[in-house]
Amino acid sequence: MPVIEAQSVSKQFQLRHNASVELKVRFLGFLHPQKRQSIELFWALKNVSLRIDPGEALGLVGRNGSGKSTLLKLIAAIHRPTSGRVLVARDARIGSMIELGVGFQPELTGRENVFLSAAIHGLTRDQIETIYPAVVAYSGLEHFIDVPIKNYSSGMNMRLGFAIAANLDPDILLLDEIFAVGDADFQQRCMETLNQFLANGKTIIFVSHSPSAIRSICRRVCVLDRGELTFDGDMEEGLAFYHHTIASKADR
Amino acid sequence: MPRRPSWPLSVFVDGCLAAVTYFAAYWLRFPADRLGTFLPKVWTTMPWVVAGQLGALAATRAYARWPRIDWLARVISGVVAGTAVSSIVIAATVGFEGVSRVAFVADAVLLSIAAVGWRGAWVLRARARARAAVRAASDELVDRAEEMATVGAVATGLYAYRELLRSLVVKDLKLKYRGSVFGFLWSLANPLLMIVVYTIAFSFILRVRSERFVYFLMLGQLPWTFFASSAAMSTGALVDNAGLLRSVLFPRAILPIGTALFNLAQFLLTFAVFLPAMLLWYRVPPSIPMALFPVFLALQVVFTIGIALILATTTVFFRDVRHLLEIVLAALFWMTPILYDVEQVPERLRLVISLTPMSPFITAYHKLFFYREWPAGTVWLVAVAYALGAFIVGAMVFLAYEDRIMEQV
Numbered sequence: 052m053p054v055i056e057a058q059s060v061s062k063q064f065q066l067r068h069n070a071s072v073e074l075k076v077r078f079l080g081f082l083h084p085q086k087r088q089s090i091e092l093f094w095a096l097k098n099v100s101l102r103i104d105p106g107e108a109l110g111l112v113g114r115n116g117s118g119k120s121t122l123l124k125l126i127a128a129i130h131r132p133t134s135g136r137v138l139v140a141r142d143a144r145i146g147s148m149i150e151l152g153v154g155f156q157p158e159l160t161g162r163e164n165v166f167l168s169a170a171i172h173g174l175t176r177d178q179i180e181t182i183y184p185a186v187v188a189y190s191g192l193e194h195f196i197d198v199p200i201k202n203y204s205s206g207m208n209m210r211l212g213f214a215i216a217a218n219l220d221p222d223i224l225l226l227d228e229i230f231a232v233g234d235a236d237f238q239q240r241c242m243e244t245l246n247q248f249l250a251n252g253k254t255i256i257f258v259s260h261s262p263s264a265i266r267s268i269c270r271r272v273c274v275l276d277r278g279e280l281t282f283d284g285d286m287e288e289g290l291a292f293y294h295h296t297i298a299s300k301a302d303r
Numbered sequence: 304m305p306r307r308p309s310w311p312l313s314v315f316v317d318g319c320l321a322a323v324t325y326f327a328a329y330w331l332r333f334p335a336d337r338l339g340t341f342l343p344k345v346w347t348t349m350p351w352v353v354a355g356q357l358g359a360l361a362a363t364r365a366y367a368r369w370p371r372i373d374w375l376a377r378v379i380s381g382v383v384a385g386t387a388v389s390s391i392v393i394a395a396t397v398g399f400e401g402v403s404r405v406a407f408v409a410d411a412v413l414l415s416i417a418a419v420g421w422r423g424a425w426v427l428r429a430r431a432r433a434r435a436a437v438r439a440a441s442d443e444l445v446d447r448a449e450e451m452a453t454v455g456a457v458a459t460g461l462y463a464y465r466e467l468l469r470s471l472v473v474k475d476l477k478l479k480y481r482g483s484v485f486g487f488l489w490s491l492a493n494p495l496l497m498i499v500v501y502t503i504a505f506s507f508i509l510r511v512r513s514e515r516f517v518y519f520l521m522l523g524q525l526p527w528t529f530f531a532s533s534a535a536m537s538t539g540a541l542v543d544n545a546g547l548l549r550s551v552l553f554p555r556a557i558l559p560i561g562t563a564l565f566n567l568a569q570f571l572l573t574f575a576v577f578l579p580a581m582l583l584w585y586r587v588p589p590s591i592p593m594a595l596f597p598v599f600l601a602l603q604v605v606f607t608i609g610i611a612l613i614l615a616t617t618t619v620f621f622r623d624v625r626h627l628l629e630i631v632l633a634a635l636f637w638m639t640p641i642l643y644d645v646e647q648v649p650e651r652l653r654l655v656i657s658l659t660p661m662s663p664f665i666t667a668y669h670k671l672f673f674y675r676e677w678p679a680g681t682v683w684l685v686a687v688a689y690a691l692g693a694f695i696v697g698a699m700v701f702l703a704y705e706d707r708i709m710e711q712v
Contacts, residue, residue, distance in 0.1 A: 052443060053444070056444055065710065124549070127551075127552050128447035128448040129548075129549065129551075129552050130448075130706070130710070131448040131449075131709075132448075136446055137446065137447075137448070138444035138445060138446055139444060139445060139447055140443060140445075141443060145552070147550060147551055149549075149550040149551075150546065150550040153546045153547055153550045153551070154546075154547045154550075154551065156474060156478065159474065159477070163474070163477070166470060167467075167470045167471075167474060170466045170467035170469075170470040171467055171547065171551050171553055172553070173463060173464055173467070173553065174466065175465075175466050176466050176469075179466070
């Protein structure tokens, strides 16, 4: 029984090239055909089908704009597919680390932000009280927890964000390029946490441009190219395939 | 289950509602003792009005099989055009002898709300049924985006995320006065200063003599502020939280509803200070009608939540809403019986004033606390119609556009 199943999923976005609905633009467009607002229909994902079993760690690779983040957002049900269906196990709790620390309010303290952020992820007051000490300990920010977030460095923000997400105890973890910031020590700790998750039978979908990060977590790799799933299989073969396609694109 | 009601059903329901609202418009216009003299004319003109409205609805293609996305706007324009046409026809044939012109305005407003409201309820029910069918089909794996898109799912979602709702309200209260010396006292100082300014202007400069003016003013000013600042804040509820919306899944309706509840919390805090103070100062003894206050406040909250959902959604697509709303709120303030009593309004305008959005609620508060009487049946009718209408339309607009909101913010 898979935990996630994508059935020929496509997602279309409208790109407004002359990004304005202003009357001025409409009026000018009426006079000058070339100044008319053009709406391009852009397929972020085309006919992607995937089955992911519990306990699997899937690495998603592909160039910028190939639809990796869109796929994560469809799995998280933030977006709805234009066609096809994304099905997720009924009781699975999804932890999305698509952008860490995004709900943080700069004026609030670290403590207040932990409570707000955990509430956004649907925890009740009691549950938040229970995980709070673990979050603070994991982030290593005991000393700064009553300081407004606006005084945090971006690395500290990131650590607090990851600490919250790691303690939400999700069944499916969606990670999008989260190791761009953070020192080596923190990255090391993230990796340990993720491997701990896998050992507990949780599912991870991991978007990264770093082959070493993918090697240390994933056994399976999917390659996306312009919204199409071009490879789905063994990790080393996938990374090789991805490098090959990049190289061949660069040659052209 | 079709996504829109079939046309025979629509014509039938609209026809019934048109007859009811035409009668209700006269009821709103005239007190019971004078209503009797107008009734014969109401019955003779009613077929014309109903026929005109149904005809105009058909002409604006409100009954088309696949109405476009501006369906509800077509329904409203159909009702308004139909009312206008039938009033002109009646003026030309039988004349306005024994027929009220203002009642046509009320009829158009009431029928618009009724026609849009029942369609909204129909669509929301169709969605819930479609979801139930999907749910029954799959057992282990579920389509979460589909699951969230009904009123019932949003309601259970709001309950599951009650801690978030509470946190959002507390966060806004904390942030509003953080760093200021007087803190929460500003919540009291603001309405106090407003009341002082209006009292000076009206009692001492314009010399409008009225009994217990400050008490009267407080009863209108505070609920108005609750409504107006909810409306103003709700325009940013989705647009200003784009990052959050794009990265975490949660019931998004919580954001506009949260702004309404935040302003409710502020209103209750100030009202809890001002009301007892005024009751003591003017030595107003408590009375039984005052017990109705929670009922009308609940209606106002439902109404405000509906308006907040509509404004938050439309702002995503048209940022103009923010700027337009400022002007509309300024105009509405003077068209709402806050500084004056509905009874002071010239009789011809009275119906129009009593139909502005916040009128029924504020009139009710005046009745309950100032006159210590039961609110009239007409006030009940308008308050309930506005609350239900705004809520149904708000829920429908929000759910119908939720996917596109996510792509646009």
